Amino acid sequence: MPISGLVITFDQTFGHPDETISRLRGEPAIEVGACDRQQCAIVVDTPSQADDKKIYQWVQDLPGVAGIQVAFVGFDDDAPPDSSSTTDSVD
Amino acid sequence: MDSKRRGFLKSAAMAAASSMVLGDAEFSLPVLGAADAPSDGDDLTWNKAPCRFCGTGCHLQVGVHEGRVVAVAGDKAAEVNKGLLCVKGYHVGGILYGADRLTKPLLRKDGRLVEIEWDEALDIVAQRIMAAPEKFAFYGSGQWTIPEGYAAQKLMKGGLSNNHIDPNARLCMASAVTGFLATYGVDEPAGCYDDLDACDVLITWGNNPAEMHPILFSRVTDRRSRGENVRIIDISTRRTRTTDAANDYLEMAPHGDVAIALGIMNQLIASGTYDKDFVEKHCAFRALESESPTLQGEAISEDEFRKRIAAYTPERVEELSGVPADQIRMLGKLFGDRNLRITSLWCMGMNQHTMGTAVNSLVHGVHLLSGHFGRPGDAPTSLTGQPSACGTVREVGTLAHALPGGRVVANPDHRAQCEGFWNLPAGRISPTPGYHTVKMFDQFTKSSDEGGDIDTLFVQVTNPGQTLPNLNKLFNDKEKLNDKFLIVSEVYPTATTQLADLILPAALWVEKNGIYGNSERRTQQWFKLVDPPGEARDDTWMTIAIAHRLLELGHEGMKDKDGEFIFAVKDDQGEDIPIWEFEHYYDTNVDKHLFEEYRQFTTMKHKNLAPYDEYVKARGLRWPVVQQDDGSWRETRFRFAGFDDPFVAEGEEFDFYHSSSGDGRAQVWFHDYQPPPEVPDEEFPMWLCTGRVLEHWHTGTMTRRLPQLNRAMPTAYVEMNLQDALAQNIRQGETVVIESRRGTTQLPVWIDGRGRPPRGTIFVPFFDETKLINNCTLDDHDPFSKQPDYKKCAARVRKLSEASS
Numbered sequence: 065m066p067i068s069g070l071v072i073t074f075d076q077t078f079g080h081p082d083e084t085i086s087r088l089r090g091e092p093a094i095e096v097g098a099c100d101r102q103q104c105a106i107v108v109d110t111p112s113q114a115d116d117k118k119i120y121q122w123v124q125d126l127p128g129v130a131g132i133q134v135a136f137v138g139f140d141d142d143a144p145p146d147s148s149s150t151t152d153s154v155d
Numbered sequence: 156m157d158s159k160r161r162g163f164l165k166s167a168a169m170a171a172a173s174s175m176v177l178g179d180a181e182f183s184l185p186v187l188g189a190a191d192a193p194s195d196g197d198d199l200t201w202n203k204a205p206c207r208f209c210g211t212g213c214h215l216q217v218g219v220h221e222g223r224v225v226a227v228a229g230d231k232a233a234e235v236n237k238g239l240l241c242v243k244g245y246h247v248g249g250i251l252y253g254a255d256r257l258t259k260p261l262l263r264k265d266g267r268l269v270e271i272e273w274d275e276a277l278d279i280v281a282q283r284i285m286a287a288p289e290k291f292a293f294y295g296s297g298q299w300t301i302p303e304g305y306a307a308q309k310l311m312k313g314g315l316s317n318n319h320i321d322p323n324a325r326l327c328m329a330s331a332v333t334g335f336l337a338t339y340g341v342d343e344p345a346g347c348y349d350d351l352d353a354c355d356v357l358i359t360w361g362n363n364p365a366e367m368h369p370i371l372f373s374r375v376t377d378r379r380s381r382g383e384n385v386r387i388i389d390i391s392t393r394r395t396r397t398t399d400a401a402n403d404y405l406e407m408a409p410h411g412d413v414a415i416a417l418g419i420m421n422q423l424i425a426s427g428t429y430d431k432d433f434v435e436k437h438c439a440f441r442a443l444e445s446e447s448p449t450l451q452g453e454a455i456s457e458d459e460f461r462k463r464i465a466a467y468t469p470e471r472v473e474e475l476s477g478v479p480a481d482q483i484r485m486l487g488k489l490f491g492d493r494n495l496r497i498t499s500l501w502c503m504g505m506n507q508h509t510m511g512t513a514v515n516s517l518v519h520g521v522h523l524l525s526g527h528f529g530r531p532g533d534a535p536t537s538l539t540g541q542p543s544a545c546g547t548v549r550e551v552g553t554l555a556h557a558l559p560g561g562r563v564v565a566n567p568d569h570r571a572q573c574e575g576f577w578n579l580p581a582g583r584i585s586p587t588p589g590y591h592t593v594k595m596f597d598q599f600t601k602s603s604d605e606g607g608d609i610d611t612l613f614v615q616v617t618n619p620g621q622t623l624p625n626l627n628k629l630f631n632d633k634e635k636l637n638d639k640f641l642i643v644s645e646v647y648p649t650a651t652t653q654l655a656d657l658i659l660p661a662a663l664w665v666e667k668n669g670i671y672g673n674s675e676r677r678t679q680q681w682f683k684l685v686d687p688p689g690e691a692r693d694d695t696w697m698t699i700a701i702a703h704r705l706l707e708l709g710h711e712g713m714k715d716k717d718g719e720f721i722f723a724v725k726d727d728q729g730e731d732i733p734i735w736e737f738e739h740y741y742d743t744n745v746d747k748h749l750f751e752e753y754r755q756f757t758t759m760k761h762k763n764l765a766p767y768d769e770y771v772k773a774r775g776l777r778w779p780v781v782q783q784d785d786g787s788w789r790e791t792r793f794r795f796a797g798f799d800d801p802f803v804a805e806g807e808e809f810d811f812y813h814s815s816s817g818d819g820r821a822q823v824w825f826h827d828y829q830p831p832p833e834v835p836d837e838e839f840p841m842w843l844c845t846g847r848v849l850e851h852w853h854t855g856t857m858t859r860r861l862p863q864l865n866r867a868m869p870t871a872y873v874e875m876n877l878q879d880a881l882a883q884n885i886r887q888g889e890t891v892v893i894e895s896r897r898g899t900t901q902l903p904v905w906i907d908g909r910g911r912p913p914r915g916t917i918f919v920p921f922f923d924e925t926k927l928i929n930n931c932t933l934d935d936h937d938p939f940s941k942q943p944d945y946k947k948c949a950a951r952v953r954k955l956s957e958a959s960s
């Protein structure tokens with residue numbers, strides 16, 4: 065699974081980013097980094113693509129979250145699928 | 156993934172995200188500051204590189220662990236993207252690691268590809284060229300690095316005296332080039348991305364930057380989220396993600412952009428709100444000659460211009476474009492307001508157009524006539540799709556008619572200058588332009604008996620088997636012609652390699668040194684960071700190695716006038732470094748040698764470049780880059796404007812110093828509206844438009860190998876209007892047949908999807924090689940730029956059951 069570094073942007077009219085940040089801290093797949101009243105840096109590390117999606121959605125739905133930007137993606141070791149072209153190589 | 160690497164990646168991810176939150180945090184190399192670095196992390200190294208994909212030219216930090224790219228972060232020190240990347244950029248590292256990388260030269264024997272050694276491959280190529288040098292053509296792209304394109308250009312024009320070299324940028328931004336040349340006498344935008352930070356109004360002309368140039372678009376939407384007022388006006392033939400962010404959506408008929416630009420100029424003249432002072436001091440008027448029209452056209456008086464533009468009233472423009480007359484008046488008023496700053500953006504919509512040169516010139520004309528030019532935020536700006544369409548194609552001049560640094564083969568002085576820089580005997584460079592892309596492939600796929608006089612074609616860094624229009628005519632016919640020989644340098648199997656006779660495995664992105672030039676005149680350098688797999692090798696090396704084989708075979712063109720190899724690089728003792736042998740290619744920095752040689756060409760058109768080492772230090776520099784009294788090098792943000800351009804004399808406000816009228820003036824063009832060459836009729840009742848999607852870059856050969864992107868957008872589709880679908884009883888997701896007079900393809904239907912075409916229009920992205928929409932597109936092209944129109948032709952949609960019955 066890719067490890068992602070994300071930046072959460074809080075809605076400027078939202079008065080309680082601290083509560084949202086506490087909820088982020090309570091989620092084991094998330095590590096919380098530098099935060100201020102406008103933005104918060106997190107790292108998401110999950111065992112599967114499905115879990116990753118769930119976490120992303122969960123963060124997006126938290127109160128006061130206006131947007132999420134990706135700052136970093138580490139690559140997994142999964143071999144990507146081939147495309148449909150072939151070279152029908154003969155060894 | 157082992158826990159050690161996971162630890163590195165988590166630390167790096169946190170550093171990257173945190174540095175974006177702490178706006179003042181340093182994000183220098185290496186990305187992990189001493190305090191952040193895990194104690195056992197000293198074998199993870201970071202270096203800068205531009206993104207491999209689009210012409211935006213975002214900078215990345217690339218993390219390498221044990222010879223493998225393991226992480227990518229946006230480069231916070233880069234002005235272009237300020238630490239951000241789009242979804243493609245974040246996954247760019249994975250393009251190196253598709254399971255089916257090409258790692259050995261492959262030769263087609265009896266219809267099957269067999270592995271051969273590089274030595275044999277080079278011999279085959281050199282012998283094919285030697286047998287008939289004039290029948291050889293070289294096809295590249297704006298993905299060529301500057302040194303790659305420069306080496307190809309020198310081999311062809313300086314070595315073989317053969318001008319049959321063209322890039323796939325011909326299919327992508329050639330009309331932008333001719334638009335700039337016709338207007339300013341010199342190519343490439345005057346403004347830069349800083350305009351996006353300063354404009355009050357952003358007009359997107361047939362352009363969807365929210366998906367195609369998302370980082371640039373986010374510069375504008377971020378300003379809005381900070382409370383700034385930026386009005387976005389989207390002029391398009393279908394609703395897109397850009398429309399979702401726009402304040403105004405003006406839906407135009409295909410080719411309507413020409414009429415709209417004329418309508419705005421009509422309003423500026425009719426209401427007297429054009430910028431009289433700017434026009435009087437800095438502009439002249441121009442139109443096509445009535446007989447044998449040329450790119451330069453002929454001068455017309457302001458009165459004549461007024462007379463002609465008077466015909467394009469808002470009502471007439473409404474008839475031609477479908478945009479209500481009131482909206483044309485609204486645009487006229489906006490441009491008439493000098494208190495606003497207005498930036499126009501365009502890309503393929505205006506370039507892939509049979510009136511591409513005309514509409515480019517007209518939109519420049521709107522900005523010039525209204526004086527919305529040359530102040531930050533006031534700019535007509537064309538974007539490019541490829542990472543070095545500007546740097547390699549437009550500046551190095553890898554086009555069939557061009558020479559480096561804005562020169563053309565038809566000009567004897569320009570040829571003599573190039574022969575001088577290359578130390579070639581006089582007369583070596585041919586004065587006759589070579590074949591442009593469409594003609595080149597037409598000649599290659601036509602049998603020799605019928606006059607098809609290109610018999611060997613070398614393709615580097617592009618995929619014409621998927622991107623050419625009207626593929627059945629321009630590409631697929633090659634299969635039947637045994638005397639034609641297609642050589643393809645590639646990283647993965649593609650639609651083009653399927654017909655290749657010889658495939659050369661290529662190094663990709665940070666597997667080699669490189670230099671790109673992005674859409675805002677920014678030249679960007681990077682170093683090789685990892686080894687290519689197997690026997691994959693650099694494209695520049697291939698070109699030089701082929702040239703050396705030709706030298707060995709006795710081709711006189713491979714020598715300069717002193718008898719030296721044209722690509723000779725000497726060591727400190729004056730001995731040749733054998734860079735044509737791959738094991739010695741990195742004994743020296745070949746990119747640096749070629750770049751320093753190329754740099755001499757750049758001053759004639761005031762596109763001055765700094766020495767190579769300056770680019771090593773920078774996250775790119777925008778030309779012209781000139782040396783200051785203190786020895787430092789200064790880039791230029793706004794060309795032709797006295798406050799920033801070093802080539803405008805002190806005290807002058809503006810100077811269009813390459814003016815085609817020779818008096819420092821830019822040209823405001825008049826062009827009459829012409830209808831598209833093919834319009835829907837009873838048999839083919841729909842407009843077909845083609846284009847791109849956020850997740851995939853061009854033909855998808857790289858992005859379709861990234862699981863994350865492929866999962867997000869696994870297949871091409873046809874966007875249909877709900878009413879059209881209902882009228883034909885077509886359901887969401889149903890596979891249909893798209894047919895034009897030229898070919899067919901099958902696609903699933905997406906109704907009211909990401910893009911929402913109006914009734915009578917369908918849209919198909921071209922990234923999917925299993926669903927080739929270019930079987931259907933039209934090869935009609937602009938008369939000056941020779942760029943085909945992929946945005947409009949007549950097509951029909953049939954249910955599978957009907958098509959097979």
Ligand code: SF4
Binds near residue numbers: 213367
């Ligand atoms: S694809 Fe373009 S916008 Fe996206 S990261 Fe790369 S250069 Fe930037």
